[in-house]
Amino acid sequence: MGFDAGELTTLLDGRWKHVRDQVREALADVDLAPADDLDTESHRAHTLEQLRQLAKTGIPALGFPAAHGGSGDTGGSVVSLEMLPGNLSLMVKSGVQWGLFGGAVVALGTERHHERYLPDIMSLELPGCFAMTETGHGSDVQNLRTTATYDPEAQEFVVHTPHEAARKEYIGNAARDGRMAVVFAQLITGGESHGVHALLVPIRDRAGNPLPGVQITDCGRKAGLNGVDNGRIVFDQVRVPREALLNRYGDVAPDGTYSSPIASKGKRFFTMLGTLIRGRVSVAGTAGSATKLALEIALRYGDARRQFGRPGTEDEVVVLDYLAHQRKLLPALAKTFALHFAQEELVASLHDVPGDERAQRELESRAAGLKAITTWHATSTIQTCREACGGAGYLAENQLAQLKADTDVFTTFEGDNTVLLQLVAKGLLTNYKDQFEDLGTLGMAKFLADQFVGAVVERTAARSLVQRIIDGSGKDDILDRGWQLKMFDDRERHVLDGLGRRLRKANRSNAFEVFNNAQDHVLRAGRVHVDRLVLEAFVGAIERCRDRETAALLNKVCDLYVLSTIEEDRGWFLEHERISPRRSKAITEAVNELCRQLRPHAVDLVAAFGIPRQWLTAPIATGAEADRQDAQRAHDRSQR
Template sequence: MINPAFDAGELRSLLDGRWASVREEVRDSLSENDLGNADDLDTESHRARTLEQLRLLAKSGVPGLGFPVAHGGSGDQGGSVVSLEMLCGNLSLMVKAGVQWGLFGGAVVALGTEHHHERYLRDIMSAELPGCFAMTETGHGSDVQSLGTTATYDPATREFVVHTPHEAARKEYIGNAARDGRVAVVFAQLITAGQSHGVHALLVPIRDGSGHPCEGVRIEDCGRKAGLNGVDNGRIYFDQVRVPRENLLNRYGDVAEDGTYSSPIDSQGKRFFTMLGTLVRGRISVAGTSGAAAKLALEIALRYADARRQFDRPGAGEEVVVLDYLAHQRRLLPALAKSYALHFAQEELVQALDEVGRGDDERAQRELESRAAGLKAVTTWHATHTIQTCREACGGAGYLTENQLAGLKADTDVFTTFEGDNTVLLQLVAKGLLTDYKDQFHGIGTLGLAKFVADQFVGAVIERSAAHSIVQRIIDASNKDDILDRGWQLKLFDDREAHVLDGLGRRLRRASKDNAFEVFNNAQDHVLRAARVHIDRLVLEAFVAAVDRCQDPRNAEILDKLCDLYALSTIEEDKAWFLEHERISPRRAKSVTQAVNALCGELRPHALDLVEAFGTPRQWLTAPIATGAETSRQHAQCAHDKANPLP
């Protein structure tokens, strides 16, 4: 059994990690300002309130974390990501802040040069210059290289002419566009002297000082959405809009007055991926905030489950606390363990962002992009599943707006598709695994990828004798404690990844010039599985590393149990694969399920301490079923009904 005296406060310190001071700063700011959710307002009022809250947040100084020191910021990209994560209780504010400071401001920092920084950054940080990030188009969301908007240079006037050539090229779902944005970072095909140089970004004014659309700019409101209605998403059309040459964000590509194009990166494909890679912070922020929303949902559901009673226990004289039922533990506690696992994986990712941002290591940058893509996909899917599970676990109470879960569900649903569609992101992860992201393979196309993958895997098939020994070690294990052996769990995850990659490589070897698309398309299921199992391994390794660095033996013990629950519940979910590929025996499969049940029972008494250790700001926990108000009312009513039965 777990030591009942583990220190939840000390565990919170471990979870707060390297950016503990940032987390405390945001908690303090939330206690000093009214930044609460405004979902009860009509659309216009909600948008106005969110803008007001954005400006309150700007005054706190927190948004400056990710901006350069030379322009009034702190130069702390990791702290910037963590600060957004702490806004999980007001996701409209989080998204608007992410658009303003992460996407709009981040693009000016990453793609612009000193004169852009000097002119714009202070006004962006203060929210005096509300902006947009205009990348997505109606016809092209994931395929950014094929965007239709054009920016054609006119040497006679030294201006770029930004134009929407057809309906499918309109900018779509753009945050801050419908109401508040004054300038947009517009991604467009850069054309000089009749030659296209690929997608680049320009600063384009979209509203004047009075709030009216600029000449040649047409803006439409996307209208009500399923959630996030404090964010004013809109569509933008450009009709031959002229902007000065200096508005080109020219870190990676510049145009001289006479129209001559130059770039420090010769390859158009490499240049494109380098530009996009600098914007990875937004994707990492979405992953962190999704994880934080799932934590909030779990705290609501677990607090209610620890107070709500249903059905008499024979001889006990009172109804059973819902969380005492194994079925209820099964719904919530594996999700809690996974939230811990993803928390530590996110922490490693944010640290990598901070380290890569201070160096010039292309390989490290590509590994960061791949890991960010995978964790964003896995964490947003986890949030969607977990919040729905929590809603169901709270019954009808979970469906009431006041209990927050319905709002969390609506607001996080789009996270699975914005900042990168999850399915496309997993393909990016798989490509990184198969090609090792070598420079010459950017933009190589399906056939080139397939041929390279084939070359990589010829002669690199897993040694069958080694694989056989691992399989025998797994199948022959007869002691139940073996499945709680961390080495066994890690080997199982690692072996699954190696086997899936090996099989994918052999499938792609069949590609030729004539059938490349069909071969790759027919292997899509395999591609996505390769990415998923890779991320599973990384997440488990991050959890193991966190347990190892925990110095308090009481906290290490409970983290060890949570890590077991994460590993074994993941194995249980993919039990069919492990059985089909003889990585576990049927007897082992049953033992895994028994162990998951036992771990749920051991962790159940500590569930509330474990969710409180996340340190979610108390301002966000408003649900009556979580604060005790609703359950107290129900218990009082129940006692009254028993004492005063109907005639």
């Protein structure tokens, strides 16, 4: 089967192809190679200098308002970060400076902040950090303990760390380079707390010295990402002017009167937090890119490395010709394709700005779920790639060890994955509850009789396509797309229905225990929901593919994603009688056959992601291994 590699790359580049091409072109002229072999201080200095080089390309300005020198391209800014998988310290430091610090000023500030600070943030004249996480509170942002108490006589906020658990912890750019921080604190005026708000707090002078009342300590060397200077910050009655409050969602008048366009404290908090999901979306995208890089290294090596002889011949067998090796890498490649298309849809939703509260809630849920699944997939796949490359994969020069170290923390920053999947499930249950409460007595009876089947699935344009495929199927064939979509859809409905029934037992006295006892079910609900979204994104991408042969190949990749996912969760499908033991065996046979069919295209498929060539430096992936093997075979022949 032939296919158009250019067509596939264009499809994968998607809506932001122009940004991907811009980054590829810029990286061809700028040396941004990682410096993981340096000592910590030198590595940090080197990464800061690379950040300055990146700032000069204009790429970091993509996501900032056009009125202040940016391009107003939120989606483009996320995609540009995805293009830095070969230097993850640089990616993370970029994300801190322009995504978190700059993004918070854009999203939570108003024109006075934009005009004063954004040009210097974009140019890196003002390095900053994002001080949210505390020693005692990471995921539970609503209960942060840092305080910002308003003093009406001085018209200043007093920012204070009341105890050690309120210390700002693991803050990127804090230990060495940041001069200002967006600090999240409980806002107090007139003795009343108005919940968590963000303020701009200077932490260093231009010479790099901590300012009075600001205590900064270094988190020290980490398992990876040592080009990023993570630090801890303690504030001792630090005063900032009233105008330092990022006041888009809450403001304080000179006399201390608090006002907000959102009356509810809880709703205001979640609205503020919802504007900051760009960082979470970026982590998912970058984890996906790191996975692609690892797969390209492992697949290129597997396509060159030979081991053991084929009976009746003198040549050794290419490692990737072994089914066991294909089984390690090709289902992971198929899932990487699926997650890529889901990420593209997520970035588009982020860029286009949801039009209502429900759409915003669904965006936040999707961002949480994809971040969790994609970063877990990265951790698992990069380890598999390392093992697939044997001892060569353990050598630093072959990149996999560093990719593994640098991405490991992705599963817990920008939201712990376990907590994020719980957020996804809670969001689904909220939708469930909304529909339940809208029904009258007779409607409720019918609702229960139908087992809440209509409560889970969003009725969007994408769902219309999926529904057409399901309705037009009528086949009971594991390679039929309608059957596959029904399997994922049915599993999600069943799992969520069961969870809803379990949680209905909760009342005011036992709510925590009921929820806690159902956490395994909660996490499964979140995971299978994301599985369905990912499959539907893949189906939508195939529909957009214009070249028939390329679409046919992508259909096989999609089949492999679906069937390997069902195979991995075959226990559930068998227990709930969605498949028979015979069909379970047929699925395994189909996975094997799909691996064999896709094996000749494996390297071309992973190369189609178009990772900038600057990042592919591993000798085992750049032809050196193939040359060595050829030389060895030539030597062997000469000795015979």
